[in-house]
Amino acid sequence: MKSKTSRANAMKKAIAASLAILILLAFTGCGTSSGSAATESQRQEDASATSGSLAEAKEKLNDLYQQENQIFADHQNAWNKAFGFMSKNMDDDTLNENYADFLANIIESNKDSFSEEEYATLSKDVETIRGIEEEIAKLEKEIAASDSSGSSSSNSADATGVFQGFKGKDLDGNDVDESLFAQNKVTVVNFWFSGCKPCVEELSKLNELNDEIKKMGGEVVGINTDTLDDNQDGIKEAKEILKAQGASYKNLTVDSDSTVGKYAGNIMAFPTTVLVDKDGNIIGEPFLGGINDQSNYEQLMKQIQSALDQN
């Protein structure tokens, strides 16, 4: 009898305790998850807003093309006559010029073949088309811009301008600022830490890479996350490792609450290597994993090459 009541008591206590824990968990769970849900939905809204305007722009573009076609249809006879002269005049230069100019040239050079009335309508149409072409060019630019910003923001979030206004020191305590990036066509920034075996093992390869791309106007720079905030113990260890691995390229320390420091703090996998342009913007996607693997090295080289070619 006694054991039964004590059992029931123990059960009640345990149930009460577990309920309390569950309620607590439910609250904390709600707090964090609803918070994140809010930001998530906001992000989606942003995305849909940009994609909405994008869709709008594309529709407008389509509409403009239709308007042009309508013009050709309205004065079909005259335009067909004009189109008849085209095939003979095609070369690269004419393809690259403004479409309205291109049409105007054709009409102008074959002026004699058109009646006066035809010539007048064609000239008028060309001017209308010129207006439309201008709008098309503007829209295409917009779409291209929002496309590229969309893809970079969706993948690496707020990562592009990380090295703008850069301030840090090299491991000997000399100040380094954004001019480091400005003087290079492309800067390869490698994030690593002293206890990371793959990071340490690729240091000599990075040194080779530095020697190689120096000739082409590039540079390799390392940031060891153990050296952030001028941590002297970390700097000493990093220097020893760099020396042991034969790496003589520049390594930098930054403040952990600077944009670069925060970027480094958010890296989930080391080593991570990024390419930075003259203005301190990260180009393309961050590169994960050691480059002492041949295929990784080639892939990184390809990225560097394309960055160099763009400059």
Next chain:
Amino acid sequence: MDKKSNKNFLVRFRGWFQAAATLLTNPHIPNLFKGKLYQGKVKTICVPGLNCYSCPAATGACPIGAFQAVVGSSKFKFTYYITGFFILLGVLLGRFICGFLCPFGWFQDLLHKIPGKKLSTAKLKPLRYLKYVILVVFVILLPALATNSLGMGDPFFCKYICPQGVLEGAIPLSLANSGIRGALGHLFTFKFTILVLVIILSILFYRPFCKWICPLGAIYSLFNKVSFLKIRVDPEKCVDCQKCSHACKMDVNVVDTPNHPECIRCGACMKACPTNAICYHYGFSSRKQADKK
């Protein structure tokens, strides 16, 4: 404290304990969608079960992973903190951790609930010793000895074997993080195959990973005999029906060896016992019982 109520309660709600333990070791659920790891202060503490440090939701470190990381680092030769942690938990709970607190144990329990043909592991008992080999070779020797010129080793068990790392770390991280997804290579394919194999085997067999592979279970198993937490069979109540040994999915002869290294303290034998002769016992006094016997 009445031991019988204790036993019934624990055993009856074992699934809930496992769920709660899994949630408590992985409370940072939103991180799963962000593809980020929690990196706060608590992460330096080890959790009792096999729970990957690289799980975005994880709040602590896997003791097996931490052990390899310290042993394999250039600064340390041995890790007293984690070894002490193993001894402490081993003495306090032993393989009760496997049965009640380990998320990967729960995962296998759930997989085994999938209906279908179930196979016995009784004839595969020699495979049990594989986990001790894995413990010694992949967790202790290789990380400590297979080092580069700077004295740095790889966490061999985590890197080449552990399916929990793929399940909790690689899969959610690569789903949410495009950079990590791009970096997946042959090693991931290899370990993903191990995970698939463990999943298939877990449906057919009961807890194959715990029985044959898990180095953490291997460590805790060494403490089952000396742990405060024991299972006691009352010889006066026992009628030698052997129902308990047939109920035991870890292939333990409960009456003869209630504190066998393979026992994960799940309590299936207690449920099966018709005379309530089997119960948990916590504390020092078990010796008296043994003497009496």
